[in-house]
Amino acid sequence: MKKSKNILLGVSSSAACGKALTLASALVKKGHAVKTVLTPSAARLISPQLFSALTKNDAFSEQFSADGVFREGHIALSEWADIYLIAPATANTIGKLAAGICDNLLLTLAVSRRAPLFIAPAMESMMWKNRNVRENVSRLKKGGIKIIGPVSGRLASGSSGPGRMSEPEDIIKKLAL
Numbered sequence: 001m002k003k004s005k006n007i008l009l010g011v012s013s014s015a016a017c018g019k020a021l022t023l024a025s026a027l028v029k030k031g032h033a034v035k036t037v038l039t040p041s042a043a044r045l046i047s048p049q050l051f052s053a054l055t056k057n058d059a060f061s062e063q064f065s066a067d068g069v070f071r072e073g074h075i076a077l078s079e080w081a082d083i084y085l086i087a088p089a090t091a092n093t094i095g096k097l098a099a100g101i102c103d104n105l106l107l108t109l110a111v112s113r114r115a116p117l118f119i120a121p122a123m124e125s126m127m128w129k130n131r132n133v134r135e136n137v138s139r140l141k142k143g144g145i146k147i148i149g150p151v152s153g154r155l156a157s158g159s160s161g162p163g164r165m166s167e168p169e170d171i172i173k174k175l176a177l
């Protein structure tokens with residue numbers, strides 16, 4: 001099996017977006033190729049250009065681009081990926097994944113993927129404990145999607161509890177890379 005993998009990193013709009021940069025850098029340092037796809041909301045919190053600069057590779061956020069930046073097409077990106085990792089995964093993105101909704105590029109790629117999908121949720125504790133979120137997570141698990149974390153710890157609000165995204169090194173260990 002080839003050692004270096006093509007990793008498609010999906011980033012949704014969480015306070016943990018900054019940790020996705022650390023994760024992307026660590027994957028590249030290990031010799032993997034990383035392309036990033038951000039939800040449009042995530043691209044408002046963190047610049048796709050930062051991911052592009054750190055990974056020396058493409059970072060997309062628009063499914064339909066007026067300037068034609070997204071030339072590759074979602075099928076080509078799906079075929080490129082050996083692993084699809086969504087980190088951080090918001091409650092919203094988890095819900096849409098569970099329902100098979102494809103209203104942004106990150107979600108379209110999840111539905112059109114051939115690669116195994118891993119998600120690392122990140123949210124406040126009350127969101128993580130919400131009944132609908134719990135149901136969506138168990139639906140994803142039943143569908144064979146691997147859920148990494150979250151862990152208990154300090155959250156963006158300043159409180160502590162379950163919902164903190166797993167640390168990048170722990171995510172990489174779970175991917176067995």
Ligand SMILES: Cc1cc2nc3c(=O)[nH]c(=O)nc-3n(C[C@H](O)[C@H](O)[C@H](O)COP(=O)(O)O)c2cc1C
Pocket residue numbers: 011012013014015016039040041042045089090091092093094122123124127
């Ligand atoms: C600064 C900021 C931090 C946020 N952090 C989170 C988070 O950690 N988890 C979460 O589920 N939603 C979080 N949200 C709310 C989501 O951004 C919001 O639900 C959004 O619609 C999710 O869209 P997306 O899943 O397409 O990225 C945050 C919003 C803001 C403005």
